Amino acid sequence: MNSEPVNAYNKPSQLDRFEIRIAGFGGQGVVTIGRILGVAFTVHDRKNSVNTQSYGPESRGGACRSEIVMSDGDINYPYVRKADVFVCLSQTAYDTYIHDLKEDGLLLLDPNSVPTDSIDDGYKFYSIPAMELARQIGSVKFQNTVALGALYVLIKEHLNEESLRKAIAESVPRETLEENIKAFGIGLEHMKAHYAE
Amino acid sequence: MPNNRHIQPGVHYLQGSQACVEGAIIAGCRVYGGYPITPASEVMEHAALRIPQIGGRFIQMEDEIASACILLGASWGGAKAMTATSSPGFSLMQETISYGIMSETPLVIVDVQRPGPGQGYITTSQEDVMQARWGHHGEGSIIALAPASVQEMFEFTIEAFNLSEKWRTPVLLMAEETVAHMRERLIVPPLEEIRIVNRKKPQDLGIAPENYLPWGHDMVAPMANWGEGYNVNLIGLVHLEDGNVTKYDLQMHDACVKRFYHKIEDNVDTISQIETAHFEKCKHLVVCYGSVSRTAIEAVTEARKEHNLEIGYLRLKTLWPFPEKKLRSLIKKVDTIFVPEMNLGMMKHPITEALRDRCRKIISIPSLGSLHTPEYILSVIHEELK
Amino acid sequence: MKKHPMLKYLKEEGPMGDRLPMILCPGCGSGQVLNAAFHAIDKIIEEDGIAKENFVFITGVGCSARLTSHYLNFDSGWTIHGRTLPIATGALLANPELRIIVITGDGDTGAIGGNHFIHACRRNIDLTILCINNGLYGMTGGQVAPTTGIGLKTSTTPYGNTEESFDLSKMAETAGATYVARWTTAHPRQTVRAIMKGVRKKGTAFIEIMSQCPVHWKETPVDMLKALKKNSVRLKGDEAVPNGKIPIGEFCNIEKPEWIESYQKVIDQFN
Numbered sequence: 132m133n134s135e136p137v138n139a140y141n142k143p144s145q146l147d148r149f150e151i152r153i154a155g156f157g158g159q160g161v162v163t164i165g166r167i168l169g170v171a172f173t174v175h176d177r178k179n180s181v182n183t184q185s186y187g188p189e190s191r192g193g194a195c196r197s198e199i200v201m202s203d204g205d206i207n208y209p210y211v212r213k214a215d216v217f218v219c220l221s222q223t224a225y226d227t228y229i230h231d232l233k234e235d236g237l238l239l240l241d242p243n244s245v246p247t248d249s250i251d252d253g254y255k256f257y258s259i260p261a262m263e264l265a266r267q268i269g270s271v272k273f274q275n276t277v278a279l280g281a282l283y284v285l286i287k288e289h290l291n292e293e294s295l296r297k298a299i300a301e302s303v304p305r306e307t308l309e310e311n312i313k314a315f316g317i318g319l320e321h322m323k324a325h326y327a328e
Numbered sequence: 329m330p331n332n333r334h335i336q337p338g339v340h341y342l343q344g345s346q347a348c349v350e351g352a353i354i355a356g357c358r359v360y361g362g363y364p365i366t367p368a369s370e371v372m373e374h375a376a377l378r379i380p381q382i383g384g385r386f387i388q389m390e391d392e393i394a395s396a397c398i399l400l401g402a403s404w405g406g407a408k409a410m411t412a413t414s415s416p417g418f419s420l421m422q423e424t425i426s427y428g429i430m431s432e433t434p435l436v437i438v439d440v441q442r443p444g445p446g447q448g449y450i451t452t453s454q455e456d457v458m459q460a461r462w463g464h465h466g467e468g469s470i471i472a473l474a475p476a477s478v479q480e481m482f483e484f485t486i487e488a489f490n491l492s493e494k495w496r497t498p499v500l501l502m503a504e505e506t507v508a509h510m511r512e513r514l515i516v517p518p519l520e521e522i523r524i525v526n527r528k529k530p531q532d533l534g535i536a537p538e539n540y541l542p543w544g545h546d547m548v549a550p551m552a553n554w555g556e557g558y559n560v561n562l563i564g565l566v567h568l569e570d571g572n573v574t575k576y577d578l579q580m581h582d583a584c585v586k587r588f589y590h591k592i593e594d595n596v597d598t599i600s601q602i603e604t605a606h607f608e609k610c611k612h613l614v615v616c617y618g619s620v621s622r623t624a625i626e627a628v629t630e631a632r633k634e635h636n637l638e639i640g641y642l643r644l645k646t647l648w649p650f651p652e653k654k655l656r657s658l659i660k661k662v663d664t665i666f667v668p669e670m671n672l673g674m675m676k677h678p679i680t681e682a683l684r685d686r687c688r689k690i691i692s693i694p695s696l697g698s699l700h701t702p703e704y705i706l707s708v709i710h711e712e713l714k
Numbered sequence: 715m716k717k718h719p720m721l722k723y724l725k726e727e728g729p730m731g732d733r734l735p736m737i738l739c740p741g742c743g744s745g746q747v748l749n750a751a752f753h754a755i756d757k758i759i760e761e762d763g764i765a766k767e768n769f770v771f772i773t774g775v776g777c778s779a780r781l782t783s784h785y786l787n788f789d790s791g792w793t794i795h796g797r798t799l800p801i802a803t804g805a806l807l808a809n810p811e812l813r814i815i816v817i818t819g820d821g822d823t824g825a826i827g828g829n830h831f832i833h834a835c836r837r838n839i840d841l842t843i844l845c846i847n848n849g850l851y852g853m854t855g856g857q858v859a860p861t862t863g864i865g866l867k868t869s870t871t872p873y874g875n876t877e878e879s880f881d882l883s884k885m886a887e888t889a890g891a892t893y894v895a896r897w898t899t900a901h902p903r904q905t906v907r908a909i910m911k912g913v914r915k916k917g918t919a920f921i922e923i924m925s926q927c928p929v930h931w932k933e934t935p936v937d938m939l940k941a942l943k944k945n946s947v948r949l950k951g952d953e954a955v956p957n958g959k960i961p962i963g964e965f966c967n968i969e970k971p972e973w974i975e976s977y978q979k980v981i982d983q984f985n
Contacts (some may be wrong), residue, residue: 166511170341173513177339182511186367186451207626208702209510209619333984359807361800385977390833394800397793401772401804404791405812409804427794491804538729554789554805555812557767559730561784562791570730571784643939 147202149289150211151282154185154196154228155220155244160275165197167279167298172201175294177225181209194223218282219245220261220274229254230268236253237285239278257285257326264317267311273314276303280318331687333382334463340514344481344507345370345412347380347514351408351485354522357436358384359409361398363391363417366450368440370575371412392417394517396424399435407551408489412438415456416447419463425498426464427564432543432552433586434492434527434551436485438501440508441670444695451697452505454618456672458677460500461648467585469592471599472500472648474618478512484645491599495591496548502647505672506619506699527551530558543584544569547591592649601645606632610640612664612713613687614678619645620668620700636714647675649665652682659686666709668700670695716854720752723787737780741935743899743925747846748781750902750923751815754909769813770805774798774827777852777927778819780843786817787969796827802841810840810974820847821860824880827859831882835889835918839973842912842919845882848927856930868930883922887965892917892972894965898924900943901962908964917972924960 151168155161162184169182177204178201198211208234217232219225219240229251232238238256240247243263250256259281265274276299296312303311329403335350342350346373352360360379362372366593372388379386389395395411402409413421426620439460443453445463456463460472471491475484484501492499528550530540535550537558543549549569552558561571566584568575592599603621606628607613616624621643632638642658644651665687667676673692680690693700719899737746751771759766769788770809773779775795782790793801802814823831823845829925834841850868851857861882865874883896893915895908905923911918924946926938933941949963 167510173341174339177512186509207622209622359804361804378978383981387807389800390829393797394830397797397800398804401810405805405808407808423794554770555768555809559787560789561786564792565782572733573784574733680831706975
């Protein structure tokens with residue numbers, strides 16, 4: 132450290148933040164998706180990102196939240212202010228966080244957890260039956276990677292697919308890599324099949 | 329010398345707790361003693377994984393008192409040593425910190441602060457900043473740093489070791505749950521470019537055991553470790569330079585305590601670090617530290633851009649020793665000073681002492697248990713300046 | 715006059731010398747324990763070829779702690795009340811070559827440091843603990859200790875002690891120490907031999923020495939030494955020791971993995 136006062140913020144604060152919030156229950160792999168996105172953005176795409184997760188007694192078993200703030204510049208405030216994308220995997224998460232989604236924000240949800248007829252008017256939403264699709268590859272534990280595949284389609288202008296695949300490979304246990312890559316593909320293809328570009 | 333078991337230069341994506349341990353290893357930490365406590369356990373878990381890989385020793389002790397004592401013994405045994413705890417555990421370590429100040433023992437304690445009093449809660453806090461300075465019994469100064477990012481959890485841990493070795497004194501890293509748990513980019517520079525400070529040794533200065541004064545020779549005495557044949561009698565009573573306590577008198581008492589007090593306080597300008605932004609000719613000022621500074625700079629930038637407020641930003645990277653003179657030389661006249669903190673206004677006190685005649689008003693922006701949002705800081709600023 | 719052979723281990727003269735006499739009261743048993751420790755280490759230096767500079771004496775606070783303070787011609791630490799064992803553990807973590815002798819008292823070990831005491835024994839870390847048990851707090855003025863017998867009057871039990879006491883040697887054995895012995899200041903040769911065994915034991919060695927405090931028990935040192943001799947009974951197998959007598963001898967002498975060695979195996983995986 133230099134002993135003289137330094138001006139650390141020569142560039143204007145980056146207001147062009149891109150914020151993703153993922154929320155559901157503990158055990159759905161919410162925290163893992165956040166971490167994978169962080170590694171993809173920062174280590175492989177060389178962008179800046181901050182990943183935080185819900186923290187408190189409620190994070191054990193109950194509601195669970197993971198956040199990613201991404202920017203080409205510095206990130207100061209580390210938490211989501213108004214989410215650009217909200218990945219919602221439980222009704223509780225929907226009720227808690229829906230009002231923190233930007234008006235033109237994107238909502239990705241699992242229709243088996245969040246009935247689509249309860250969605251507030253005005254939000255553009257995408258359905259990904261992540262749990263159901265994950266069962267097809269043998270275990271609901273891959274639902275987070277299915278959701279990640281679907282999420283990727285929504286944020287692909289900000290993230291390189293190859294970077295995300297590398298981050299997945301580095302973050303999941305070696306013995307489940309094949310299933311995870313498959314789950315990622317299923318999520319991605321589901322979105323392409325159901326929603327036009 | 330760094331080897332391939334150190335974290336490698338380049339871009340990493342780590343939790344603040346992990347970055348802290350990686351920094352410690354680069355600084356030369358080879359002993360870690362700890363006791364689990366939320367939200368500091370991640371530091372300990374990463375140390376348990378990494379310290380043996382580098383040939384060091386990790387031990388989980390029976391309580392925080394024992395953990396702090398591990399550092400004391402390890403430091404005199406010749407190793408750089410660290411522990412991490414959270415606020416209730418930090419309270420238990422105060423007696424050892426006090427002994428470390430008196431005996432001039434280099435050691436590093438990380439406090440991942442949580443709210444209090446009592447068990448408080450397990451979220452984030454800056455409620456130990458006064459305990460850091462005044463929690464230990466007796467006179468004697470302390471060095472405390474306040475990191476605000478994962479990068480700084482890495483860099484400030486290295487700096488904490490360097491300062492503790494240079495000044496032969498306990499150094500505190502006052503982290504918070506916010507900065508310890510977040511994951512963020514860490515850029516590790518080429519290892520040979522990282523400055524590492526090691527304690528001064530009597531052997532290197534050509535001082536023979538029969539002439540060695542464990543608390544003498546200089547303002548910061550060279551330190552002989554146990555096992556080097558210097559017959560050091562480590563002591564926690566006020567003492568003469570040679571460690572003799574039989575000749576107690578008030579003059580000796582005065583000289584002993586004042587020397588290690590002044591070695592820190594008289595060097596506040598070299599030890600303390602300040603960062604500023606939008607500072608020149610600002611009319612108002614936000615003074616902050618730790619992760620709150622991340623919200624503060626966001627709020628200051630927005631206030632300037634969207635509301636044309638002439639408001640500046642100043643961050644204390646070092647909390648203690650408090651840089652009163654430096655602040656007075658930087659800040660000649662402002663209107664209102666805002667002090668956002670994750671407590672009810674603790675650092676507002678020394679800030680007020682330093683700057684009460686350099687401003688019209690000093691406003692505390694308190695938050696208990698969570699990081700301020702930019703909207704909150706902005707709302708207080710607007711309310712005050714409307 | 716011929717000098718005491720162990721004076722060489724005290725800062726008696728020279729530039730750092732001139733610190734004697736010790737602060738302890740006349741007739742105190744602590745000096746006898748230090749003398750026994752010096753004799754044991756003197757022999758070990760001679761017989762085992764261990765360098766003198768590898769020995770470190772660590773004490774806490776109390777009368778026993780004054781045995782290091784600033785008197786020793788060894789490396790030493792006069793440290794925090796009750797915290798001798800974690801501090802000694804830290805030193806060993808930094809440098810396993812050190813041979814650490816912890817000198818402590820019954821209050822330091824059994825009360826304020828009780829938790830550290832049982833955990834050090836459990837870990838079986840390579841320390842030699844000499845515990846001088848005089849049955850009360852001497853330095854602070856003769857208050858009751860966790861080792862004070864029931865019914866006894868002290869400055870904080872003016873109506874007699876109403877609490878049961880600890881048997882520190884049994885505690886050490888139960889907690890996992892690998893060498894445990896108890897002697898008294900009336901058994902100097904046995905004490906020296908026990909300390910030698912303790913230092914040579916790879917693991918936690920606990921040697922309790924029942925000692926006299928003539929000042930606070932208000933008896934003469936000679937009477938107290940005689941009483942210690944009379945009231946102690948040698949442990950013989952499972953033979954019961956009569957009530958009111960002090961069992962002396964070896965409580966255990968076993969082999970078990972020592973912590974520093976066990977942890978070295980963890981470190982060695984990465985070499």
